[in-house]
Amino acid sequence: MIGFVEFQDGAQGTAGGTPRRAEDGQAAWPAFAVWRSTAADPVFSEWLRSAAEPDWTAAVTHPFAAAISGGTADMRRYLIQDFQFVDTFTALLGAAVAAADRFEARVPFGRFLGQTVTDTERGYFHRALEALGVDAADMTSPELEPVTVSFRSLMDEARSSQDYSLVLAVLCVAEWVYLGWASRTVSPPEGFLHREWVELHSGPEFEAWVGFLRAELDRVGPALGEAAQRRVLTIFREAVRLERGFFDMAEG
Numbered sequence: 347m348i349g350f351v352e353f354q355d356g357a358q359g360t361a362g363g364t365p366r367r368a369e370d371g372q373a374a375w376p377a378f379a380v381w382r383s384t385a386a387d388p389v390f391s392e393w394l395r396s397a398a399e400p401d402w403t404a405a406v407t408h409p410f411a412a413a414i415s416g417g418t419a420d421m422r423r424y425l426i427q428d429f430q431f432v433d434t435f436t437a438l439l440g441a442a443v444a445a446a447d448r449f450e451a452r453v454p455f456g457r458f459l460g461q462t463v464t465d466t467e468r469g470y471f472h473r474a475l476e477a478l479g480v481d482a483a484d485m486t487s488p489e490l491e492p493v494t495v496s497f498r499s500l501m502d503e504a505r506s507s508q509d510y511s512l513v514l515a516v517l518c519v520a521e522w523v524y525l526g527w528a529s530r531t532v533s534p535p536e537g538f539l540h541r542e543w544v545e546l547h548s549g550p551e552f553e554a555w556v557g558f559l560r561a562e563l564d565r566v567g568p569a570l571g572e573a574a575q576r577r578v579l580t581i582f583r584e585a586v587r588l589e590r591g592f593f594d595m596a597e598g
């Protein structure tokens with residue numbers, strides 16, 4: 347059994363250093379087939395997102411994310427840890443190329459992998475970490491925070507599963523949550539550290555990328571059996587919880 351499956355709805359867990367409680371929004375959630383008969387926006391990705399409350403709203407409105415948008419966040423610990431997140435995230439994108447069920451779905455993953463994460467975003471990390479005076483050891487092998495360890499494990503489990511719906515669920519959380527907070531930015535922050543990080547996660551291209559990830563979940567999710575839909579729900583919720591925990595960690 348892979349690790350995240352152990353965190354069934356309502357179960358206790360400590361991934362990310364934040365204990366999970368049955369009463370904090372992780373309670374039973376109606377099956378997709380039931381939920382969609384009364385939902386205002388009856389798509390699979392919205393079934394997942396709404397099941398991930400209150401963590402979803404807490405992540406996209408997190409004070410640390412707001413401080414990035416406002417240009418005041420201390421980015422040092424956050425970016426050191428996030429560079430390690432991005433390493434595993436890049437491997438997960440590769441898994442999406444391999445696990446996708448058709449050629450036209452592989453293309454956007456391959457493009458984002460080659461043109462954004464390993465190019466623009468990598469360049470940003472190198473310049474940002476240098477500007478922050480981060481030494482080579484902390485750039486390549488820093489001491490990992492518990493939430494970073496948990497997030498990397500979750501991504502590794504999704505990658506090893508080679509299950510497209512699970513890979514997609516984790517990628518979609520990571521990008522959709524980031525679009526959520528970054529698109530709340532009212533005016534671009536002045537310094538490049540904050541401004542470019544907001545730019546990387548907002549704007550028409552990033553919106554289209556998140557739209558693609560959601561559309562893929564909306565395409566493959568309804569065709570899954572109920573047990574498989576629940577597995578997607580479990581990993582989606584866990585990823586949202588870790589996004590919230592990651593901002594908590596960054597805030598200190």
Ligand SMILES: Cc1ncc(CN)c(N)n1
Binds near residue numbers: 428431432520524
């Ligand atoms: C923790 C985290 N989540 C999401 C992203 C957006 N790729 C990120 N850079 N870091």
